[in-house]
Amino acid sequence: MIPTRDRIAEVVLDVIRKKERIGIYPHVGADGDALGSAIGLALALRQAGASAHVFVDERVNPRLLFLPALDLVSVYADLDTRSWPQDQALAVAVDCTEPERLGCRQELYRDAPIQAALDHHVSSGESGGLRLIDPLASAAGEIIFELIKDLEQLLGQPLLTQDAAMALMTAIVSDTGGFVYSNTTARTFAIAAQLMAYDPDLRLITYRLFHESTKTQLRLQGELFSNAQFLYDDRLVFARVDQKLMQQFSATDTDLDGIVSELRSVSGVEVAFMFRELADGAIRVNIRSNENFHASDFARPFGGGGHAKAAGMTIRHRSLHDVVDLVVDQAGQWLNG
Numbered sequence: 095m096i097p098t099r100d101r102i103a104e105v106v107l108d109v110i111r112k113k114e115r116i117g118i119y120p121h122v123g124a125d126g127d128a129l130g131s132a133i134g135l136a137l138a139l140r141q142a143g144a145s146a147h148v149f150v151d152e153r154v155n156p157r158l159l160f161l162p163a164l165d166l167v168s169v170y171a172d173l174d175t176r177s178w179p180q181d182q183a184l185a186v187a188v189d190c191t192e193p194e195r196l197g198c199r200q201e202l203y204r205d206a207p208i209q210a211a212l213d214h215h216v217s218s219g220e221s222g223g224l225r226l227i228d229p230l231a232s233a234a235g236e237i238i239f240e241l242i243k244d245l246e247q248l249l250g251q252p253l254l255t256q257d258a259a260m261a262l263m264t265a266i267v268s269d270t271g272g273f274v275y276s277n278t279t280a281r282t283f284a285i286a287a288q289l290m291a292y293d294p295d296l297r298l299i300t301y302r303l304f305h306e307s308t309k310t311q312l313r314l315q316g317e318l319f320s321n322a323q324f325l326y327d328d329r330l331v332f333a334r335v336d337q338k339l340m341q342q343f344s345a346t347d348t349d350l351d352g353i354v355s356e357l358r359s360v361s362g363v364e365v366a367f368m369f370r371e372l373a374d375g376a377i378r379v380n381i382r383s384n385e386n387f388h389a390s391d392f393a394r395p396f397g398g399g400g401h402a403k404a405a406g407m408t409i410r411h412r413s414l415h416d417v418v419d420l421v422v423d424q425a426g427q428w429l430n431g
């Protein structure tokens with residue numbers, strides 16, 4: 095057993111025995127891993143007799159509304175301060191380590207007598223509390239699964255249920271892109287195999303996370319793909335979206351999900367951009383790249399950031415047209431340099 099996991103399990107057991115409250119905190123903009131992990135943990139803790147709740151900043155992403163036990167999830171903006179729990183004995187951050195990643199809830203998290211963080215992102219911060227960071231885990235869901243297994247051993251009772259397995263499987267499927275990203279390991283499959291024994295609906299998870307679309311999305315994608323522009327021997331491709339187009343299709347930001355990744359998938363493309371005019375006039379640039387183009391290095395001089403193959407930046411006080419020219423020209427120099 096990893097010492098920190100051991101200690102966290104002990105602390106959790108102590109809180110359960112005292113019948114005290116546990117708050118679970120996924121990061122802002124909770125994705126399938128953050129929310130699935132949080133719900134999976136809450137359900138297992140409840141199975142052990144604990145009073146466990148999940149707190150999030152914003153309404154649940156529509157793509158995740160298939161998750162079980164959403165009644166355990168409270169939205170910060172929807173609660174008045176009186177009903178906000180003051181009596182939690184333990185606060186657990188999930189899929190993040192820094193309290194800053196908890197948005198409006200960070201004070202609530204800090205106010206708890208004990209804080210624990212369960213994460214798989216490499217972190218430079220040295221915040222206090224109990225921290226279990228495992229960068230080799232594909233998803234926070236893997237770490238939560240192992241913690242639940244420890245608790246089952248210590249308590250001598252089963253804690254996982256079909257609903258908890260559904261939530262944890264969602265976490266893992268979400269962060270591995272359906273077991274295809276390079277973070278997918280033998281351990282990922284071993285845990286997924288154990289979760290499958292509880293009969294989670296894998297087909298539904300995959301459909302809702304990756305494949306479900308709407309008529310609006312289909313029409314908008316058709317428009318953007320038809321008009322995508324290829325440059326530099328088709329090594330660069332970009333799409334542009336202004337407010338007029340968004341209104342014409344009655345589209346929202348989520349209707350643009352996945353478009354830039356599709357552009358990158360075109361054979362021979364090294365970098366794909368999506369330029370989007372936001373309602374306040376700022377220009378959002380999403381970048382997806384392959385091996386030969388470091389997306390976050392490219393974004394940094396523009397005040398952006400991200401990962402090697404997925405990054406973004408927001409540029410203000412310039413027109414969509416100017417930003418496209420500037421960025422495409424700069425990217426051309428990178429590709430030819």
Ligand SMILES: [Mn+2]
Nearest residue numbers: 127189234269
């Ligand atoms: Mn994650």
